[in-house]
Amino acid sequence: MGKTYIFGHKNPDTDSIISSIVMADFERKMGNEDVISCRLGMVNKETEYVLNYVGVQEPELIEDLEDGAEVIIVDTANPGELIPNLSNVKIKKIVDHHQVLLNTAYPLFYRAEPVGCTETIMYKLYKENNLEINKKIATLMLSAIISDTLLLKSPTCTPDDVKAVKELSKIAEIEYEKYGLEMLKAGTDLSSFTIEQILNLDAKSYKFKETNSIIAQVNTASIPEVMKMKEDLEKGINKIIKEKNLDLFMFLITDIINSNSQTITLGRRADIVEKAYKVKLENNTALLPGVVSRKKQVIPIITENA
Ligand code: MG
Ligand code: MG
Ligand code: MG
Numbered sequence: 001m002g003k004t005y006i007f008g009h010k011n012p013d014t015d016s017i018i019s020s021i022v023m024a025d026f027e028r029k030m031g032n033e034d035v036i037s038c039r040l041g042m043v044n045k046e047t048e049y050v051l052n053y054v055g056v057q058e059p060e061l062i063e064d065l066e067d068g069a070e071v072i073i074v075d076t077a078n079p080g081e082l083i084p085n086l087s088n089v090k091i092k093k094i095v096d097h098h099q100v101l102l103n104t105a106y107p108l109f110y111r112a113e114p115v116g117c118t119e120t121i122m123y124k125l126y127k128e129n130n131l132e133i134n135k136k137i138a139t140l141m142l143s144a145i146i147s148d149t150l151l152l153k154s155p156t157c158t159p160d161d162v163k164a165v166k167e168l169s170k171i172a173e174i175e176y177e178k179y180g181l182e183m184l185k186a187g188t189d190l191s192s193f194t195i196e197q198i199l200n201l202d203a204k205s206y207k208f209k210e211t212n213s214i215i216a217q218v219n220t221a222s223i224p225e226v227m228k229m230k231e232d233l234e235k236g237i238n239k240i241i242k243e244k245n246l247d248l249f250m251f252l253i254t255d256i257i258n259s260n261s262q263t264i265t266l267g268r269r270a271d272i273v274e275k276a277y278k279v280k281l282e283n284n285t286a287l288l289p290g291v292v293s294r295k296k297q298v299i300p301i302i303t304e305n306a
Helices: 014-029 045-054 118-128 135-149 159-172 176-186 195-200 223-227 230-244 271-277 299-305
Strands: 004-007 035-039 070-074 090-096 109-112 203-208 211-220 248-255 260-266 285-288
Touching: 004 014, 014 035, 014 045, 014 070, 014 118, 014 135, 045 135, 045 176, 090 118, 109 118, 118 135, 118 159, 135 159, 135 176, 159 176, 195 211, 195 230, 203 299, 211 223, 211 230, 211 299, 223 248, 223 260, 230 248, 230 260, 248 271, 271 285, 271 299
Parallel strands: 004 035, 004 070, 070 090, 090 109, 211 248
Antiparallel strands: 203 211, 248 260, 260 285
């Protein structure tokens, strides 16, 4: 048997990167030695903070794989977010907490739960298989859960996520609230990125009926700080709209302290956002009070109003 490549989605977030590392540890403990953690894009600042803290190397960057390669997919089940020749590789497992958008012509291990983070499911898998979670792995897992649930404050957070964080923080010997805030803040440092990179850090493509869209998000501790770049962000967004022939680009600047988002929305279907949130976009922008989760508070509402 050849290598098994493990990876999450493009524009990887902390959960995608950490899940590829943790899944490799899990597989090795289950007796599958020949596994390799991979990523489909640049590591963001928040993830970099975690990897440095724990002292773990970033997964290997890949763009595609040879036909027939064996893979494990984590933190997505959306073919559009994966490698181009997905239909020619052999998917052995998927562990995810998103909408199921992928099917195969053959059976596979598929574990999906509507929890806040892939790592909450991985935590259960270790338990179910009586596998030990060491301090490093515990720190990684809890970091991913804190990231995806914005320190357990996001509406995507479930009691299972809270339980996992509490138990993992004991193993990791970490005060998760203090550590988590530092970690989230590290992710708000956009100083080394170009406008194009900022718009791409956490961007996902969607098709809502006939509306080709991108919904991108950045975390911040200060919305006004990011809004200083508004003009450049708008230029960047308009460029992407033109290049990709989009109908809608919704950019969310999410305040992780106060749990609000400011949106900059452009495109000829920007009206969908106005209708969905009953707001008026003034100079292409509006505050969306209480909105922090793309998965729960944006995608379903935009789908309904498209
Ligand atoms: Mg993710
Ligand atoms: Mg996730
Ligand atoms: Mg996210």
